[in-house]
Amino acid sequence: MTFDLKIDEPHPEHRADGLAQGVLEQDNDRPDGWLKVAGTATYAAEEQADDMLHGFLVRAPKIGAVSCPNVDDVRAMEGVRSVLRDPRMIRNAAQGTANEAPAQGVDRAAYVGQPVALVVAESFEQARHAAQALVVSVEEEDKPVQPDAVEPEKPEDKSTELGDLDRAMSEAAFTVDAVYTTPSMVSAAMEPHAATAHWDGETLTLRGSLQMLKFNRNELADSVGLDPKHVRVLAPYVGGGFGSKLGISADCVAAALAAMELKQPVRVVQHRRNVFEVNTRRSETRQHIRLAADTEGRLTGLGHEALVSNLPEEEFSEPVIQGSHFAYAASNRTLGMKVARIHRSAAGSVRAPGESVGVTAFEVAMDELAQAAGVDPVNLRLRNIPEKDPESGKPFSSHRLEAALRQGADAFGWSHRHAAPRQQREGEWWIGTGMAAAFRVNMVIEAEARISLTRDGATVMSDMTDIGTGSYAIFGQIAAELLGLPLDRIDAQLGDTRFPPGSGSGGSFGAASTGTAVWLAGMEIRKQIADRLGCSEAELTLKDGKATYANKRASLRDLLSDEPITGHGHVEPGEAAEKVRQATFGAHFAEVAVSDVTGEVCVRRMLGSFAAGRILNPRTATSQCHGGMTWGIGMALTEELTHDRRDGHAVNRDLAGYHLPVNADVPPLEVHFVEELDDWAGPMQAKGIGELGICGAGASILNAVYNACGARVRDMPATPDRVLAALPS
Amino acid sequence: MKTSFTVNGSPFSIDLDPRVTLLDALRDHLNLTGSKKGCDHGQCGACTVLVDGRRINACLSLAVMHDGDEITTVEGLSEDGRSPLQSAFVRHDGMQCGYCTPGQLCSATAVFREIAEGWPSHVSETLDGPYALTREELAERMSGNICRCSCYPGINAAILETAEEDAGYAEAAE
Structure with missing residues (x-):
């Protein structure tokens, strides 16, 4: 049997909040981390x-x-x-x-x-x-x-x-x-x-x-x-x-x-x-x-x-x-x-x-408008939040940009900022701050997963990959939450086409797509356990390997025979995508120092405030945001693949010529999550977080460069030569 | 060419094509695939191993140059893969994809020793130690190990916490 779900309607019931194990949304280690630090994960x-x-x-x-x-x-x-x-x-x-x-x-x-x-x-x-x-x-x-x-x-x-x-x-x-x-x-x-x-x-x-x-x-x-x-x-x-x-x-x-x-x-x-x-x-x-x-x-x-x-x-x-x-x-x-x-x-x-470069350029333009109109950049964004999709007229499934902007601005200390450029100087360095909004479309794609529950624990299976995103961690948490098992009784097996076809990793859709398939597979198992106890799935409590209904209580070991119970989940995008506009929102804030002598830009701190529905594991989600923000540093300041104008070949095709941010380029990064449950995102109300962090991140840095020294750089990356050329004379 | 060296405490004597790098010898000939090949160019640091306690890019060194050397790879950092540093990396999510992680761990292990021995870095204010493992010193000293997932906040937190909580760690690394 399979639990199928086509996402046509919102899921206002928030079942995850009523489950008993208490591991979803918790700050847990990624289980594959132990293999990675030991050098035994095989690539x-x-x-x-x-x-x-x-x-x-x-x-x-x-x-x-x-x-x-x-x-x-x-x-x-x-x-x-x-x-x-x-x-x-x-x-x-x-x-x-x-x-x-x-x-x-x-x-x-x-x-x-x-x-x-x-x-x-x-x-x-x-x-x-x-x-x-x-x-x-x-x-x-x-x-x-x-x-x-x-x-x-x-x-x-x-x-x-x-x-x-x-x-x-x-x-x-x-x-x-x-x-x-x-x-x-x-x-x-x-x-x-x-x-x-x-x-x-x-x-x-x-x-x-x-x-x-x-x-x-x-x-x-x-x-x-x-x-x-x-x-x-x-x-x-x-x-x-x-x-x-x-x-x-x-x-x-x-x-x-x-x-x-x-x-x-x-x-x-x-x-x-x-x-x-x-x-x-x-x-x-x-x-x-x-x-x-x-x-x-x-x-x-x-x-x-x-x-x-x-x-x-x-x-x-x-x-x-x-x-x-x-x-x-x-x-x-x-x-x-x-x-x-x-x-x-x-x-x-x-x-x-799309948004990585599109939102970044657009948010620089918004900063230029803020400057021209004499409006605070945060307020400018707040004044232009649409009530519904400005082109189709569809309602938003959930829209937390305002909260992301306000919470981010508060945490960053935005109110202490000098509105005009070139107001703060430390030796050769101009200091300034900038911000940008973040936008990213949210998607679900078809995915399947299977869970097999035995007396020893549960195995989650899907051909879904974990490319560093935390799939192993969150699938383990979802299964543990639904089945009422400690995390160490869950084994996630991924990355093999012999397993049910997941979504694959891309477009930030992994957690909400394959994660939902894992959720559905867990629900199917809950249903079977409830049948054995003679209750409905909703009346069943599963916690620490025990099943409880009214005054009946049994251990999962006793309820299970030698045959494992399996659940198979299958999720597909449905009419939700037609009915509502769904996206993730956020706000980036950055402080930079710009050398008046060399044009070098040093990022001193960055803060991101993000709304992406239910955050399944704040630790792995934070790491994804760190990644996006750091890519924003690269996009704003160093990353450029140069093509020869004669034959188009990539001139700097190695890591010495193509400059990724290294440890010393990256300042302390602060990540905040805005509370949000997006009912249109499926039964977990969770959206994707892997890409939101890069969308607009570079713009907050470029806008900070302008605020610091008055150099408006419109051609990325803002290398020292470009910053020097754009400095007001 | 016959070459003998010690890897993670075990002696090996192997006959190698002289073109084989230390990295490929470890990965392909000794099946120690913990050390990673990210660029084969000395540009990413994923292949960092310790040779007689000092960190090198194993991809930039031929295996036959290491006759008699003592080599430590990520597999040799602890018996159970759960040293204080390794555990701190997991706790602080100092990795995502994990491909740069062995190099980060070996590099960090060498940094503890470099600090203990008073080696200056580009950001040290003087050439004469002693030096404290500040965030700035650490970021500079770890900048030869690229992490494209950009786990630098977790990596730095893990290394600094280990240095702080386990004062004997620097000595233990020697």
């Missing part, structure tokens, strides 16, 4: 086999028709078992939820860095050496690589035109009309994409570093030409993803093809420099933002038009304006997207696609 490239072969990917150095003139010489090199030039190898990682093979082929490189061969040898060192010896000749083709070099596509379904923005601008008391740019960025998860493939003549087993296994299995099967039922994918521990591992990656397909050809296990680990180009980047954006406001700063018009890019044949385009559709009220609205088809590496989802 994709850590499976050992005596006959393991090693593959090394070879990249195209130019765009055009590819040939490998010395392939026979390389095949004869010591230890080399194969030089794979298989047309089934994939051009770049699949997009999230693609569910089919991405563009394939090795004869024509669509971008610099495309994998065009896999050299397989008996040792890693032999494979790497032979891969470096393989000559890749490219008959160069002249392809556009700059977003401005082509006439962009203008997808009509991605534009909104309401009222008359031009007129609103001309009649407004205050306006902002500016262009903001963000560069290409990358996920740069710490674990490089890696795969270990086994082929037994019938079944392909692939251990990968992947986020969404039910889709990845189909993508892999489609790529190599197998029936998905003959493909098993495992990813019990994933060393970070942030979107770059949503779709099947080049290492997986190449490893699978090599294993099938050579009938031996093959491991392929992407070199860090390949990771930067073979997997999807966040598109660069150019955003034209217009704001029209009355004398009190109330928006009468709002424009957000963005240009992004991607390779031909990629359906994804960075949804820059996603947050602007619902963030602020304004009756005259022009929103639109343009997509330039160019030959940089493929663009795809990177943590909070």
